[in-house]
Amino acid sequence: MKKIFGNIINPINKHKTEIIKDGCLIINNKGIIEKKGKKVNFEEIKCEIFDFNDNFLIPGFIDIHTHIPQYPLIGKGKGELLDWLRKYIFPAEIKFNSADYAEKVFEYFCHNSLRFGTTTSVAFSSIHRSALKRIIEKNHKLRLFAGNSLMDLGEGELVKPMQHNLSVMNDLFQKSLNNAHFNYTVSPRYAASCSIDLMKNAAEFAKENNLYIQTHLSENKSEIEHILNIHRDYTNYTDIYHKTGLLTDKTILAHCIHLSEKELEIIHNTGAVIAHCPSSNSYLKSGIMPLKKYIQNEMKVGLGTDVAAGYTLDMKTEMRNAIESSKTLSYFTNEDHAVSALEVFPMSNILAAEYLGIADITGNLNEGKYADITVIQNRNSSEITEDILSEIIYGEDKNNLATFYKGERVY
Numbered sequence: 001m002k003k004i005f006g007n008i009i010n011p012i013n014k015h016k017t018e019i020i021k022d023g024c025l026i027i028n029n030k031g032i033i034e035k036k037g038k039k040v041n042f043e044e045i046k047c048e049i050f051d052f053n054d055n056f057l058i059p060g061f062i063d064i065h066t067h068i069p070q071y072p073l074i075g076k077g078k079g080e081l082l083d084w085l086r087k088y089i090f091p092a093e094i095k096f097n098s099a100d101y102a103e104k105v106f107e108y109f110c111h112n113s114l115r116f117g118t119t120t121s122v123a124f125s126s127i128h129r130s131a132l133k134r135i136i137e138k139n140h141k142l143r144l145f146a147g148n149s150l151m152d153l154g155e156g157e158l159v160k161p162m163q164h165n166l167s168v169m170n171d172l173f174q175k176s177l178n179n180a181h182f183n184y185t186v187s188p189r190y191a192a193s194c195s196i197d198l199m200k201n202a203a204e205f206a207k208e209n210n211l212y213i214q215t216h217l218s219e220n221k222s223e224i225e226h227i228l229n230i231h232r233d234y235t236n237y238t239d240i241y242h243k244t245g246l247l248t249d250k251t252i253l254a255h256c257i258h259l260s261e262k263e264l265e266i267i268h269n270t271g272a273v274i275a276h277c278p279s280s281n282s283y284l285k286s287g288i289m290p291l292k293k294y295i296q297n298e299m300k301v302g303l304g305t306d307v308a309a310g311y312t313l314d315m316k317t318e319m320r321n322a323i324e325s326s327k328t329l330s331y332f333t334n335e336d337h338a339v340s341a342l343e344v345f346p347m348s349n350i351l352a353a354e355y356l357g358i359a360d361i362t363g364n365l366n367e368g369k370y371a372d373i374t375v376i377q378n379r380n381s382s383e384i385t386e387d388i389l390s391e392i393i394y395g396e397d398k399n400n401l402a403t404f405y406k407g408e409r410v411y
């Protein structure tokens with residue numbers, strides 16, 4: 001049993017945030033929040049104390065789209081998506097054929113995710129069986145949704161026959177069963193790297209085993225053209241995933257920048273989730289996703305760091321860039337696309353948890369959930385104003401002081 005003291009900032013849903021000044025969370029031996037309230041109400045309980053004084057206790061962040069093997073590539077390479085992948089990313093991912101190297105990169109990835117307060121991450125690994133197998137075995141500090149990239153189309157060392165892709169997928173899924181920190185996720189890389197048959201088989205596998213699916217959609221205009229040249233029987237990019245069965249309410253689609261109304265309607269109807277990655281979209285000059293419009297259309301949108309096109313695992317940077325890019329879009333279109341901190345903050349925790357089907361165990365600091373907690377520094381005052389979420393997102397001094405995953409201090 002332990003007590004954690006601090007000012008509790010607890011997002012209840014997309015409209016409401018509970019604030020408890022001088023709060024206390026009582027964590028039981030299973031790492032679950034047993035009680036939440038004012039510190040003065042729990043003085044009689046004697047146990048280990050983590051006193052964070054005036055600092056803020058918020059839920060651990062949930063990053064719904066990133067890439068483990070690309071982490072060492074941050075800031076390297078330039079150009080737009082297709083060139084960047086070919087020249088920099090694919091050669092770097094080949095190095096994951098060494099499980100030892102993969103383990104080293106994952107340790108660094110995991111350490112920094114926790115340093116920035118992320119406790120759940122949805123990530124692509126490379127195509128390699130041994131690399132992800134090692135990650136599954138070694139990971140104890142981060143809730144991971146991950147899968148090996150599926151690639152059977154195109155050229156290069158990462159492209160393997162369909163049967164090989166399916167066999168690696170099945171092996172790693174079997175390996176992940178009964179692992180408390182890992183959720184195997186079916187991961188067709190994107191339609192340019194996957195045959196129609198591979199996508200159909202992947203979709204079938206996900207359905208049979210009730211798994212999440214992650215892929216990329218409509219990131220860059222040249223990419224869209226390239227893909228429609230490869231898969232000529234399909235009217236648009238979304239149609240490819242829809243007709244192969246990949247669009248479900250457990251599918252995460254990274255980017256979704258250049259979509260037609262028809263495509264948006266299909267995504268909305270299937271209940272698939274959009275991973276908005278504004279840092280990456282800016283780095284690769286891919287475009288600006290109209291976040292405000294998607295919120296108004298009641299699309300499910302979460303946030304992803306998309307390392308290494310995204311240049312940090314810090315979800316606060318991602319929230320900031322989601323807001324700032326929405327203002328830039330307003331400026332260039334003369335329409336109001338600006339979103340607020342109130343809209344963006346729950347995308348990094350409770351909304352993402354709902355999309356991932358884990359809102360019963362994480363996503364906010366309610367009693368009965370795992371103590372996945374990020375402690376944010378508060379230097380300036382004893383006042384908590386109505387701008388608190390904006391302050392957390394923008395404040396220069398709002399560093400992460402500590403991270404708890406399932407009640408254990410991991411940073």
Ligand SMILES: [Zn+2]
Nearest residue numbers: 067216254306
């Ligand atoms: Zn990505």
